[in-house]
Amino acid sequence: TSDTRCDLMLFGAVGDLAQRKLFPALYQLECGGLLARESRVLALARRDMGTDEFRDQLFENLKRYVKPAEFDAGVARSFLERVEYRLLDFTDPAGYDVLQTWRDRPDNELIVYMATPPAMYGVIARNLKAASCCNENTRVVVEKPIGHDLESSKVINDELGEVYSENQLFRIDHYLGKETVQNLIALRFANNLFASQWDQNHISHVEITVAESVGIEGRWGYFDKAGQIRDMVQNHLLQLLCLIAMDPPADLSADSLRDEKVKVLKALKTIRPDMMDSYVVRGQYTAGTSDGKPVPGYLEEEGANKGSETETFVALKAEIENWRWSGVPFYIRTGKRLPEKLSQIIIHFKPAPHYIFDPDQKHLANNKLIIRLQPDEGMSLRILTKDHGLDKGMRLRQGPLELTFSETFETDRIPDAYERLLWEVMKGNQYLFVRRDEVEYAWRWVDQVIRNWRDSGEPPKRYAAGTWGPVASIAMITRDGRSWYEDV
Ligand code: BG6
Numbered sequence: 320t321s322d323t324r325c326d327l328m329l330f331g332a333v334g335d336l337a338q339r340k341l342f343p344a345l346y347q348l349e350c351g352g353l354l355a356r357e358s359r360v361l362a363l364a365r366r367d368m369g370t371d372e373f374r375d376q377l378f379e380n381l382k383r384y385v386k387p388a389e390f391d392a393g394v395a396r397s398f399l400e401r402v403e404y405r406l407l408d409f410t411d412p413a414g415y416d417v418l419q420t421w422r423d424r425p426d427n428e429l430i431v432y433m434a435t436p437p438a439m440y441g442v443i444a445r446n447l448k449a450a451s452c453c454n455e456n457t458r459v460v461v462e463k464p465i466g467h468d469l470e471s472s473k474v475i476n477d478e479l480g481e482v483y484s485e486n487q488l489f490r491i492d493h494y495l496g497k498e499t500v501q502n503l504i505a506l507r508f509a510n511n512l513f514a515s516q517w518d519q520n521h522i523s524h525v526e527i528t529v530a531e532s533v534g535i536e537g538r539w540g541y542f543d544k545a546g547q548i549r550d551m552v553q554n555h556l557l558q559l560l561c562l563i564a565m566d567p568p569a570d571l572s573a574d575s576l577r578d579e580k581v582k583v584l585k586a587l588k589t590i591r592p593d594m595m596d597s598y599v600v601r602g603q604y605t606a607g608t609s610d611g612k613p614v615p616g617y618l619e620e621e622g623a624n625k626g627s628e629t630e631t632f633v634a635l636k637a638e639i640e641n642w643r644w645s646g647v648p649f650y651i652r653t654g655k656r657l658p659e660k661l662s663q664i665i666i667h668f669k670p671a672p673h674y675i676f677d678p679d680q681k682h683l684a685n686n687k688l689i690i691r692l693q694p695d696e697g698m699s700l701r702i703l704t705k706d707h708g709l710d711k712g713m714r715l716r717q718g719p720l721e722l723t724f725s726e727t728f729e730t731d732r733i734p735d736a737y738e739r740l741l742w743e744v745m746k747g748n749q750y751l752f753v754r755r756d757e758v759e760y761a762w763r764w765v766d767q768v769i770r771n772w773r774d775s776g777e778p779p780k781r782y783a784a785g786t787w788g789p790v791a792s793i794a795m796i797t798r799d800g801r802s803w804y805e806d807v
Pocket of ligand 1: 550551
């Protein structure tokens with residue numbers, strides 16, 4: 320681990336992301352012996368307190384957010400030894416001098432993590448530079464959302480770009496840190512069985528579902544301005560689509576991978592206003608149930624703007640206009656307050672060219688690859704076999720070839736996305752981070768849909784909490800003679 324020794328400056332250290340995700344991830348790296356002995360963390364926020372008080376609060380939060388079976392008070396305390404706290408008004412250049420005095424180990428690489436609203440990124444970058452607190456080796460980690468549209472993302476990226484070059488910037492899309500999402504790369508490019516079938520000759524369509532059962536969870540202020548398309552589709556869903564659709568990269572280097580993803584984003588077919596009815600469904604949940612308990616609708620949540628037309632559900636048909644994917648729709652859907660937390664991708668293969676079995680069973684006769692990203696991580700290949708029994712003749716039956724990671728590989732725990740991402744930042748590896756042009760092409764495509772919504776003035780369609788979104792989402796896929804996959 321000596322090559323990962325770092326000084327991590329964490330801006331926004333008392334915020335939700337830092338306390339719920341980043342510190343628990345660092346704690347897990349400590350447990351795994353992955354933090355170099357010399358590595359340290361400087362926690363920065365505007366709250367007036369000392370290091371001791373910060374450590375006490377952090378200890379309690381680690382206890383709360385790390386799974387009880389994985390929490391070890393001794394490890395937590397030795398981790399806390401690395402952490403110091405400083406009060407800092409991020410907008411006040413004078414305050415940054417205090418950071419210099421902390422930087423007394425020149426061999427430690429400096430990592431700046433901006434767990435703050437994006438409007439702060441440029442301010443922090445400029446102030447760090449003015450106080451000579453960073454150089455060309457500094458690595459800078461920023462969170463989504465990078466802006467709320469293409470133009471605003473350019474402003475933020477320009478501000479960061481004035482101080483840092485692209486190879487210093489680590490833009491997080493935490494889905495890329497999920498083990499199962501990285502596994503898409505292994506699945507596709509280590510198994511020639513799939514690699515040779517991965518195109519419009521063999522695949523009829525692809526489904527990507529990222530469903531959540533939670534609602535807005537006290538994030539109204541942020542979410543209502545964003546909506547599901549900016550919060551989930553522009554980043555996580557399009558990243559999944561890219562990993563499924565991209566051409567094989569020449570190697571696993573950051574730029575080889577990102578070059579291929581960008582080509583997919585560039586090839587996304589623009590959704591014009593006249594296509595909206597058949598390509599896009601926008602929904603907002605009303606009162607219903609979650610885990611069997613009654614829950615309020617979006618407009619009745621605490622702090623709600625009663626007239627809000629923000630969407631909490633989106634279903635889309637994406638088409639990729641290139642040689643590999645011409646004519647293969649990617650149906651994607653994501654929403655809050657759906658019946659369960661479930662992220663999965665389904666690859667529907669085309670049926671055999673000539674069918675010789677019972678005509679009544681023809682609808683069964685296509686292979687499906689179900690990739691479960693979360694929970695119950697694994698994959699299942701649905702194949703056709705003969706139903707056994709003398710009375711069955713040549714009746715077909717579909718059954719799974721099943722790979723459940725926890726069983727097959729006896730993995731006791733799958734690392735959280737932030738553990739992986741922080742570890743890659745420490746190693747200086749950018750392959751799981753998003754490049755500027757990816758962000759921009761993703762916005763360009765999503766902006767068009769948002770513009771169409773705005774111009775049409777149509778409100779989102781309602782769906783009851785605890786259901787799979789507006790019926791229009793079912794109609795969208797049914798019109799193409801297909802249906803959302805249901806595991807029965
Ligand atoms: C975040 C979104 O990026 O991803 C949230 O802002 C969403 O709205 C979350 O709930 C989902 O992440 P995960 O890892 O729980 O699937």
